[in-house]
Amino acid sequence: MSLSRFNAIDTIQNRSELDIEYVESPSEPIASFYGENVFTDATMKAHLDEKSYLSVKAAVQTGAKLTRETADAVAKSMMVWAQAKGVTHYTHWFQPLTGKTAEKHDSFFTLTPDGKVIEEFAGDALVQQEPDGSSFPGGGMRSTFEARGYTAWDPSSPAFILEVGEGKTLCIPTVFTTWNGEAMDYKLPLLKSQSFLEKAAIPVCQLFDKNITKVSTTLGWEQEYFVMDEALYNARPDLLMTGRTLIGKHAPKGQQLEDHYFGAIPERVYAYMRDLETECHKLSIPVRTRHNEVAPCQFEIAPMFEEVNVAVDHNTLLMDLMDRVARRHKLRVLLHEKPFAGVNGSGKHNNWSMGTNTGKNLLSPGKEPGKNLQFLTFFVNTIRAVHEHADLLRATIATANNDHRLGANEAPPAIISAYLGESLDKLLNDIEKSGKSDVAGVKETLSLLSRLPDLEKDSTDRNRTSPFAFTGNKFEIRAVGSSQNCAGPMTVMNTIMGAQLLKFKEEVDKNIASGKEQSEAILSVIVKYIKESKKTRFEGNGYSQEWRDEAAKRGLSNFSTTPPALKAMLSRKTTELYTKSGIFTKKEIHAHYDVQLHNYITSLQIESRTLGEMCTNLVIPAGIRYQTAVADNILKLKQLGMPETAYAAQLQILKALSEAINGTAQGVLKMTQARRAANELEGEAAAEAYCNTVRTEMDAIRIFADRLEYLVQDSSWPLPKYREMFFLR
Ligand code: ADP
Ligand code: MG
Secondary structure, eight states: OOOHHHHHHHHHHTOOGGGSOOOOOOSSOGGGTTTTTBOOHHHHHHHSOHHHHHHHHHHHHHOOOOOHHHHHHHHHHHHHHHHTTTOOEEEEEBOBTTSSOBOOEEESEEEOTTSOEEEOOOHHHHHEEOOBGGGSOOTTSSOGGGOBEEEEEOTTSOOEEEEETTEEEEEEEEEEEETTOOBOBSHHHHHHHHHHHHHHHHHHHHTTOTTOOOEEEEEEEEEEEEEEEHHHHHTOHHHHHHSSOSSOOOOSSSSTTOOSTTOOOOHHHHHHHHHHHHHHHHTTOOEEEEEEOSSTTEEEEEEOOEEHHHHHHHHHHHHHHHHHHHHHTTEEEEOOSOSSTTSOOOBEEEEEEEEETTSOBTTOOOSOGGGOHHHHHHHHHHHHHHHHTHHHHHHHTOOHHHHTTTTSTTOOOSSOOEEOOHHHHHHHHHHHHHSOSOOOOOOOEEOOOTTSOOEEOOSSOOOTTOSEEEOSSSEEEOOSBTTSOTHHHHHHHHHHHHHHHHHHHHHHHHHHHTTOOHHHHHHHHHHHHHHHTGGGBOOSOTTSHHHHHHHHHHTOOOOOSHHHHHGGGGSHHHHHHHHHHTSOOHHHHHHHHHHHHHHHHHHHHHHHHHHHHHIIIIIHHHHHHHHHHHHHHHHHHHHTTOOGGGGHHHHHHHHHHHHHHHHHHHHHHHHHHHHHHHHTSOHHHHHHHIIIIIHHHHHHHHHHHHHHHHHSOGGGOOSOOHHHHHHOO
């Protein structure tokens, strides 16, 4: 009998160069193909009459409505441009709450009433579509008989061409709503939150600079991922079904030596990265950074930051491209937050800041942050906002996958705290004490060796253990999961910051009205906020037990699992925040909550079923096979009249095998019962049952199954082992 594990290993060892589509690095400079598949501003300008072009720009910049004629003109120009590139179909591209992207392709080709074939793309088709929305999660916003969902063009994110194999499709970024305009996607709330923040931020900016008339949030994501050969991936039902290994004994060597981090990128992965980068650049995704991550076979890709809406689209598009390009290379990308136990999981750091039309980064401290009242205003307000809504920020990153990562190996804790870095932490403490802001924190230089140039010391050190860290000129939200859509956390950041800035402005105005001079009026609110938000600041080691104890003393929340974490979405505070700011209606809040709960339940259900099958069909049979061999051996030795000492070791092995087989089998039974019971429940109760019973049983099974992997002879173990998945390529 040949086991699929060994077939997979053979396949990898015999992979020829021909088998893998190595793509030659483009010899032309990146500038010559950058954005070639995007209907960029310049492309639009070149393809459109001036009047239509200006109306589209106005629509993007001021939210002005587009006329039917303009929409027709834009649609036509998009079609002409796309057809010249061999595109035959178009699709409204959107981001439903499944966390994946969705598309439904329609052809440009159509028949006129008299049977003539024409190619057409009218303004109507560009502006609005009605995909059959019934199979997308809507959390009870629509009963299935009113299954209509609408996608509506988002002109602020450019259309692009997706090449899949030989086919090329024009993709129109859209929002996805119900008939009543309720958001069924990530994008509509994000767009609303962006304009909410902007409206709140401009008056605050104008306290300092009247020329500031536009503020937008910027996002630079860093995407972590694992890569492995597809043959090994296909031999693991758990990876295929759930994206993570549900069982698997730790490899003797994991990440202890930290020799993978920033080490040389393996050649095969390097080829993959180069190919992926080329695809990204054609689509104007400005990826710049690639490196190894801490765990074996873990990597990271990061772009230059962009305006948040475009950055979110680019990240979702990237996740899609990563998978497609990997398949060309006979590789698989794992975007799961915790594909392997015992080594690091993957996150998606969201670097968040705000930029103005005057080219200023509002979180840039400058040379003397202590004298920079504008910086202090935005900096302290961010901390105050996170302090106020830490639970909501935690809720937005709560998923079944991320539960495995938060608080585990070198992952941020589930406790939300903010890290500022030594000098800014000290600065705020000084301001708090003195009530003055001219305590200058001048940038220091770091002299290494006289023959090396002086390095400018960042005003913050690094703290990899914080979920929310200030890193020089932006906040880095490190707890976001690698497979998540960034729009969730970005919507929360924009909304809480917007609400915070409104409050700030109100308090400053009050101070001014009571006779305070402006800078004094601002400073006294800043001092107040520094005091109020102090308990959310933490500079130490977030991975330590001491921090958990300390956080509990401070009264900070620590939700280690999804069901309790999600509840913050429904709290009175959140409801007030969202309804006042107009980001979500009450109905939408509940619907989005239901979808998150449903996603949680479903993913645990699939995991539990997969684990049951794997144990019953693969793990236990492997144990029994080896058990039989050992028992036969003992019987034979006995028959030969050997003394008991001759098979003492075998008896011990047999006993250990029996215990592990029994433990696994009983665990599966218990887990199945727990799952059946959970399935009888609904909503929150079901989620809690999955969390507290099914998940616990799954963990218990793993201990026995991993023990079997250790005990059973290597040649009869059917599943690729951690060492193979980590190191074979
Ligand atoms: P590290 O891994 O050290 O955190 P990286 O260079 O990998 O640093 O990532 C930093 C990310 O922060 C990049 O995506 C970068 O574009 C982004 N970034 C830099 N400045 C800003 C800003 N003002 N707003 C948002 N993101 C930013
Ligand atoms: Mg980072």
